[in-house]
Amino acid sequence: MNQLKSSLSILWMMSRPSPGSKAVIALPAVAFALVTALLLIVLAGALSFYTNPAAEDPTGMAGTYQGLAAFAITLMVLPMLTLGGSAARLSARRRDERLSTLRLLGGTPALVASMTVVESTLVALLGVVSGIALYAAALPAIALIPFQGKPLGLAGLWLPAGVLVIAATALVLLAAVSAAAGLRQVVLSPLGVRTRQKAPTVHWVRIAAGAGAAAVLYGFMANLTASGTFAAMMVIVCACFAGGLALLNLMGPFVLSWLAGRALRRAETPARLLSARTVLESPKAAWRQVSALSMTSFIAVVAGTGLAVLSGGGEGGNPAEANLTTDMRTGVLITVAASFLLVAASAGVNQAASVLDRKDLYVSLDRLGMPRGVMDAARRRAVMSPVRIVTVGSAAMAALLLFPLTGAAMIFAPLSLLVIAGVLAGGIGLVWLGLAATGPVLDKVLAQT
Amino acid sequence: MTTSTAILGARSLAKRYGAGIALNNVDLDVFPGESVAIMGASGSGKTTLLHTLAGITAPDSGTVNYAGTDVTALNETQRSKLRRESFGFVFQSGLLVPELTAIENVALALMLNGVSRRDAEGQAAAWLAHLGLAGMESRRIGELSGGQAQRVAIARAQVTGARIVFADEPTGALDSHTSADVMGALLDATAGRGHTLVLVTHDPTVAARCSRTLYMHDGVLSPVAPARPALAPQGNPAAGTTFLPQAGPAPQEQNWAGRP
Numbered sequence: 001m002n003q004l005k006s007s008l009s010i011l012w013m014m015s016r017p018s019p020g021s022k023a024v025i026a027l028p029a030v031a032f033a034l035v036t037a038l039l040l041i042v043l044a045g046a047l048s049f050y051t052n053p054a055a056e057d058p059t060g061m062a063g064t065y066q067g068l069a070a071f072a073i074t075l076m077v078l079p080m081l082t083l084g085g086s087a088a089r090l091s092a093r094r095r096d097e098r099l100s101t102l103r104l105l106g107g108t109p110a111l112v113a114s115m116t117v118v119e120s121t122l123v124a125l126l127g128v129v130s131g132i133a134l135y136a137a138a139l140p141a142i143a144l145i146p147f148q149g150k151p152l153g154l155a156g157l158w159l160p161a162g163v164l165v166i167a168a169t170a171l172v173l174l175a176a177v178s179a180a181a182g183l184r185q186v187v188l189s190p191l192g193v194r195t196r197q198k199a200p201t202v203h204w205v206r207i208a209a210g211a212g213a214a215a216v217l218y219g220f221m222a223n224l225t226a227s228g229t230f231a232a233m234m235v236i237v238c239a240c241f242a243g244g245l246a247l248l249n250l251m252g253p254f255v256l257s258w259l260a261g262r263a264l265r266r267a268e269t270p271a272r273l274l275s276a277r278t279v280l281e282s283p284k285a286a287w288r289q290v291s292a293l294s295m296t297s298f299i300a301v302v303a304g305t306g307l308a309v310l311s312g313g314g315e316g317g318n319p320a321e322a323n324l325t326t327d328m329r330t331g332v333l334i335t336v337a338a339s340f341l342l343v344a345a346s347a348g349v350n351q352a353a354s355v356l357d358r359k360d361l362y363v364s365l366d367r368l369g370m371p372r373g374v375m376d377a378a379r380r381r382a383v384m385s386p387v388r389i390v391t392v393g394s395a396a397m398a399a400l401l402l403f404p405l406t407g408a409a410m411i412f413a414p415l416s417l418l419v420i421a422g423v424l425a426g427g428i429g430l431v432w433l434g435l436a437a438t439g440p441v442l443d444k445v446l447a448q449t
Numbered sequence: 450m451t452t453s454t455a456i457l458g459a460r461s462l463a464k465r466y467g468a469g470i471a472l473n474n475v476d477l478d479v480f481p482g483e484s485v486a487i488m489g490a491s492g493s494g495k496t497t498l499l500h501t502l503a504g505i506t507a508p509d510s511g512t513v514n515y516a517g518t519d520v521t522a523l524n525e526t527q528r529s530k531l532r533r534e535s536f537g538f539v540f541q542s543g544l545l546v547p548e549l550t551a552i553e554n555v556a557l558a559l560m561l562n563g564v565s566r567r568d569a570e571g572q573a574a575a576w577l578a579h580l581g582l583a584g585m586e587s588r589r590i591g592e593l594s595g596g597q598a599q600r601v602a603i604a605r606a607q608v609t610g611a612r613i614v615f616a617d618e619p620t621g622a623l624d625s626h627t628s629a630d631v632m633g634a635l636l637d638a639t640a641g642r643g644h645t646l647v648l649v650t651h652d653p654t655v656a657a658r659c660s661r662t663l664y665m666h667d668g669v670l671s672p673v674a675p676a677r678p679a680l681a682p683q684g685n686p687a688a689g690t691t692f693l694p695q696a697g698p699a700p701q702e703q704n705w706a707g708r709p
Contacts, residue, residue: 267566268560268565268566269560270557270560270561273549273553273557273560273566274546274548274549274557277546277548277549277553278548280548281548360542360544361544361546361547364538364540364544365546366529367503367505367532367538367540368532368533368538368558368561368605369529369530369531369532369533369534369536369561370529370533370561371526371529371533371561374561
């Protein structure tokens with residue numbers, strides 16, 4: 001108790017803003033607000049399918065909707081955890097600068113650790129509370145989204161207070177755990193990446209295994225129509241979906257590292273050289289940051305294609321089935337947009353953390369006369385090129401696996417494929433904006449000299 | 450001393466940080482081929498002087514003239530260009546880009562000036578070889594010792610052919626033996642080729658190898674060491690005991706550079 005009390009009083013003393021510290025607090029808070037708002041909105045949307053009384057389910061499709069809603073939530077978990085984790089790690093970043101000060105004052109590492117966890121948790125709490133406000137503010141717009149032929153409506157979207165409290169508590173706890181885990185990492189390897197002697201290599205076995213699995217999946221998909229029933233087709237599509245995702249995660253780091261190696265050899269400008277080396281420094285980390293997009297992009301194409309075919313050949317189907325197709329498309333678009341939003345925020349937070357981590361290097365490059373534009377281009381390219389590779393690559397892989405269906409969709413419903421492409425392009429733009437938002441952090445770092 | 454031949458000249462430089470005076474009416478001329486050491490305790494203003502001379506920091510008043518260009522009249526973008534094209538820098542801890550290899554770190558300086566990658570790496574390789582790092586071109590910075598990393602930094606500072614190199618405690622993070630080696634390499638690469646070196650240091654043995662030593666004390670630049678070692682850093686007995694014997698300007702024409 002005494003420990004906590006002294007932690008809190010010292011925390012209060014040391015929480016005065018220092019250069020760059022505003023960003024260290026604001027960015028994770030914004031990130032947590034975004035995660036909270038998106039989680040609550042998705043949860044509200046999903047739960048609205050559960051709380052509808054059975055009497056209002058004349059079509060008997062409630063079960064399908066509930067299943068799809070649960071699936072959509074599952075898809076959002078990974079990007080949410082990624083963003084929550086990076087936000088908490090950025091909060092924990094201030095530990096280093098305090099450690100030396102506190103040691104002079106006689107503080108123990110445990111005190112520093114508890115202070116950091118307490119602060120990260122408070123920042124998360126601030127973000128979560130703002131997120132609840134953001135959720136409430138966004139509801140009127142969300143209520144207009146049509147499902148089952150009519151707008152969702154405000155009434156069904158208000159989450160019960162109990163659910164709000166549980167969700168908020170879970171997020172704050174996640175922040176505390178991530179911050180503590182981040183500290184553990186720092187303790188285990190204080191110099192981190194900087195001391196690594198050789199850039200890691202990713203083994204080619206991943207590619208061989210991946211190619212084999214792709215061939216098997218392709219075989220399944222090619223015989224899709226032979227299976228006859230709709231249910232059997234859905235089972236095969238789901239199996240291929242899961243297999244495809246596993247495949248992407250297996251091959252992702254290798255592909256990123258291979259392409260970055262090619263980019264490195266061809267690099268003619270400082271920005272291209274630096275960005276290729278940044279990806280090669282840790283292809284797995286580069287992959288982790290964008291892996292959520294591989295899933296999203298893959299789903300967007302699989303679902304988009306399937307739905308395009310269903311709606312294209314859907315003449316004569318009953319209105320409820322037509323609604324289901326439209327609604328699934330809406331659901332896919334929402335899930336894709338939300339995932340991009342999460343990845344954009346996570347990329348922004350990670351970049352801010354990286355600029356603060358390497359401020360001495362940036363200052364020295366500025367002194368050498370490296371133009372600010374070159375620094376920005378290098379930072380941007382190091383994130384955007386994996387984003388592009390992952391988004392386009394996953395979409396292409398999904399299109400290839402579903403080739404019979406993609407081909408059909410191109411003929412029956414080219415517009416819905418264009419919409420999917422547009423959403424993916426918009427998502428890439430969103431990540432770009434997330435990175436651009438970190439410009440002021442670099443400004444502050446360079447202005448400190 | 451005439452200003453007509455000076456490559457770098459400062460007039461009436463003044464700079465304050467809040468209540469502290471970092472530069473107090475500083476005048477300085479640096480001549481081509483010279484190696485000038487600026488000594489002083491922490492907070493004496495020596496790093497501010499180096500940064501002002503190099504166009505990193507703008508003074509509150511006064512002028513800096515480099516080869517006929519009024520550096521203080523340039524805007525930030527122009528100063529950045531001047532640093533990139535005409536100046537070289539060596540920092541205390543190398544501050545090389547950790548993801549890049551040795552040769553890429555050196556080539557980067559040329560690529561920033563628009564030189565093609567192939568040419569840049571060719572010249573970088575020649576410089577690394579000249580500094581005794583042949584065969585280490587593709588090592589990453591983490592694979593190099595402190596002394597080797599500083600040699601890479603020296604190559605980066607001179608690969609562009611910069612006529613003047615600014616060094617901020619270039620041997621500050623090295624042991625005395627490596628420090629002597631690196632200092633030799635730095636002098637050889639700069640003054641040894643008719644270029645100019647301006648360096649800031651705490652270390653009298655480093656300063657002694659330069660052709661001229663100046664002393665900063667409370668923002669005032671002087672050719673004579675302060676009378677008392679009052680500003681010797683606490684907890685560093687070496688600095689306290691060796692500061693005085695170095696008092697007085699080093700002989701103007703003395704050359705320790707060990708030119709090839």
